[in-house]
Amino acid sequence: MALLEFRNVSKRFGSLLAVDNVSFAVDSGEFFTLLGPSGCGKTTLLRMLAGFDAPDAGDILLDDKSLAGVPPEKRPLHTVFQNYALFPHLTVEGNISFPLEMAGRPKDEIRRRVAGMLALVHLEEKEDAFPHELSGGQKQRVALARGLVNKPRVLLLDEPLGALDAKLREEMQIELIALQRNVGVTFIFVTHAQQEALALSHRIAVMRAGRIEQLDEPDRLYGFPQNRFVADFIGKINLLDVDVLESTPDRLSLAAKGLGTLTAPPVQGVQPGAHGCLALRPEQMRVVAENEDTGLPNHFPGVVRDLLYEGDVTLYRVVLRNGTALEAMIANSAPGRPRFFEVDDRVEIGWRPEAGRYLHD
Amino acid sequence: MKRGVGLWIAALSVYAFLYVPLAVVVLFSFNDSELNAEWVGFTTRWYAKLLSDQTMLQAAANSLFIAIVSSTVATVLGAMAGLAMHRYKVRWLAFLALTPVAMPEILLGVSLLLFFRQVLDLTLGLVSILVAHITFSIGFVAIIVRARLAGLDESLFEAARDLGATPWMTFRRVLFPLMMPGLLAGYLMSFTLSIDDFVITFFTAGVGVTTLPLQIYSMIKVAVTPEVNAVSTLLMALTLTMIGLASRLAPETLRGKG
Numbered sequence: 147m148a149l150l151e152f153r154n155v156s157k158r159f160g161s162l163l164a165v166d167n168v169s170f171a172v173d174s175g176e177f178f179t180l181l182g183p184s185g186c187g188k189t190t191l192l193r194m195l196a197g198f199d200a201p202d203a204g205d206i207l208l209d210d211k212s213l214a215g216v217p218p219e220k221r222p223l224h225t226v227f228q229n230y231a232l233f234p235h236l237t238v239e240g241n242i243s244f245p246l247e248m249a250g251r252p253k254d255e256i257r258r259r260v261a262g263m264l265a266l267v268h269l270e271e272k273e274d275a276f277p278h279e280l281s282g283g284q285k286q287r288v289a290l291a292r293g294l295v296n297k298p299r300v301l302l303l304d305e306p307l308g309a310l311d312a313k314l315r316e317e318m319q320i321e322l323i324a325l326q327r328n329v330g331v332t333f334i335f336v337t338h339a340q341q342e343a344l345a346l347s348h349r350i351a352v353m354r355a356g357r358i359e360q361l362d363e364p365d366r367l368y369g370f371p372q373n374r375f376v377a378d379f380i381g382k383i384n385l386l387d388v389d390v391l392e393s394t395p396d397r398l399s400l401a402a403k404g405l406g407t408l409t410a411p412p413v414q415g416v417q418p419g420a421h422g423c424l425a426l427r428p429e430q431m432r433v434v435a436e437n438e439d440t441g442l443p444n445h446f447p448g449v450v451r452d453l454l455y456e457g458d459v460t461l462y463r464v465v466l467r468n469g470t471a472l473e474a475m476i477a478n479s480a481p482g483r484p485r486f487f488e489v490d491d492r493v494e495i496g497w498r499p500e501a502g503r504y505l506h507d
Numbered sequence: 508m509k510r511g512v513g514l515w516i517a518a519l520s521v522y523a524f525l526y527v528p529l530a531v532v533v534l535f536s537f538n539d540s541e542l543n544a545e546w547v548g549f550t551t552r553w554y555a556k557l558l559s560d561q562t563m564l565q566a567a568a569n570s571l572f573i574a575i576v577s578s579t580v581a582t583v584l585g586a587m588a589g590l591a592m593h594r595y596k597v598r599w600l601a602f603l604a605l606t607p608v609a610m611p612e613i614l615l616g617v618s619l620l621l622f623f624r625q626v627l628d629l630t631l632g633l634v635s636i637l638v639a640h641i642t643f644s645i646g647f648v649a650i651i652v653r654a655r656l657a658g659l660d661e662s663l664f665e666a667a668r669d670l671g672a673t674p675w676m677t678f679r680r681v682l683f684p685l686m687m688p689g690l691l692a693g694y695l696m697s698f699t700l701s702i703d704d705f706v707i708t709f710f711t712a713g714v715g716v717t718t719l720p721l722q723i724y725s726m727i728k729v730a731v732t733p734e735v736n737a738v739s740t741l742l743m744a745l746t747l748t749m750i751g752l753a754s755r756l757a758p759e760t761l762r763g764k765g
Contacts, residue, residue, distance in 0.1 A: 248671035
């Protein structure tokens with residue numbers, strides 16, 4: 147039995163259909179992420195779950211019981227807000243004990259549990275500090291502690307890492323994973339940052355325009371995107387326009403306009419003559435000098451147009467004969483060694499047939 | 508550099524224009540002479556004389572009573588108005604509450620007088636002064652409270668509900684404590700406005716009750732005595748203290764945000 151279930155939920159704001167007939171279920175103990183660009187409906191889903199907005203249609207169930215008409219304070223869910231929403235007039239200790247006081251817990255229990263939470267988020271020495279005296283990362287930890295202290299069934303996190311700088315964000319991601327594993331609370335995480343979603347989640351629902359485009363585990367989402375939007379939204383991707391020449395149970399034969407033919411793994415139900423695109427991850431691309439042999443069945447000549455040196459890897463943008471640009475991410479072999487290619491170098495770019503994924507338009 | 512000097516001179520002249528008359532009043536309240544003409548020597552006898560002046564003491568007591576009661580009531584009503592203006596964003600609501608602030612005092616005074624006498628047929632006195640003072644103070648409190656609320660993060664109230672607080676507990680434990688500086692500032696502002704109000708009080712006081720500003724006015728009709736300087740100095744000190752406290756408590760209302 148799922149812990150939490152959205153059943154055909156819709157929500158309209160004026161003329162905007164913010165959430166369009168969305169259904170999914172979340173299991174107990176799961177780290178579940180709603181991922182999508184701003185305005186895709188992910189925050190609306192979270193607000194309906196927390197009880198700040200009511201669905202126009204459909205139902206949200208917790209432990210198989212509908213949450214309809216249950217006010218926010220009666221739902222066993224707590225939220226970590228984007229800007230943390232720490233009470234400025236209360237100390238760290240006062241903020242964390244707030245949910246316990248509202249629940250009417252005895253004083254000694256409050257004291258004990260707040261101390262436990264402070265230890266868990268490494269803020270023992272900040273007990274008496276006010277929110278304005280804390281750094282961004284510390285505020286974040288207080289917000290997490292406050293959300294978790296009263297043992298909610300589900301913790302909702304609304305872009306909680308958005309306000310942190312890149313380095314701190316990575317640290318907090320590691321802490322979040324550890325925290326979730328330690329407390330065993332179900333997390334529902336909302337973000338527009340795909341890297342964050344991939345790093346943290348057990349499962350991810352990719353949303354666009356109020357609908358779920360794909361719901362999958364991170365590696366499946368990255369490796370087998372179901373459509374152009376998901377492929378483009380998750381990680382870096384090359385999209386090559388193709389026509390289907392031949393479709394058999396063990397392979398697809400494709401034609402790229404102005405380039406020639408290539409092969410790709412089979413996709414069920416694709417007919418010859420269909421139009422779509424081939425999705426290729428930059429790190430799957432091989433690049434060699436123009437007279438060398440890639441040793442791969444799919445390869446085309448091209449010219450290096452731009453390159454982006456990123457330390458561990460270099461991104462090469464290779465323009466093919468038909469004008470399509472393909473990005474190749476190539477690991478830099480050793481520190482201080484010159485780059486493999488320079489701008490305007492003539493190269494051969496190729497990939498293993500299994501690396502490609504045909505996406506139907 | 509030259510421009511800097513010019514600016515300084517201009518600024519100092521404006522401040523001099525504002526503060527020299529006040530300084531003169533303070534200075535002459537310590538002058539050991541019946542006349543406000545030349546400095547004779549330092550004394551505190553005018554203050555001693557004030558303390559033995561029964562009419563003056565009664566007027567001071569009236570003023571304090573009116574200021575305390577009217578600002579208390581105005582703070583409660585003004586806070587409610589401010590909250591409503593913040594929450595419901597109805598334009599005419601704000602307009603109605605704020606109009607008395609912008610209205611010329613003389614107009615408010617005359618209309619209140621007509622209202623009390625012609626409509627209610629009330630005998631003018633303490634009650635009419637109180638109602639009048641509450642009327643003009645509400646708008647100020649509402650402005651201050653609304654400014655305070657506008658500076659607060661709305662998600663704080665959602666966070667409180669989310670963490671298990673009922674609407675009432677959200678008010679008591681989050682909204683009210685956060686409004687507190689605004690309420691205190693509003694109270695002090697009303698107090699200041701009430702204690703030195705002349706025009707509106709003049710129209711609504713009737714014959715029986717005298718406040719400090721009315722008393723001062725009736726005294727200077729004869730002559731500006733050192734006693735008037737002394738009572739003015741005290742009033743000034745009280746007012747400045749109140750304004751100072753208010754600006755400490757709710758800087759955003761008096762200094763602009765930031």
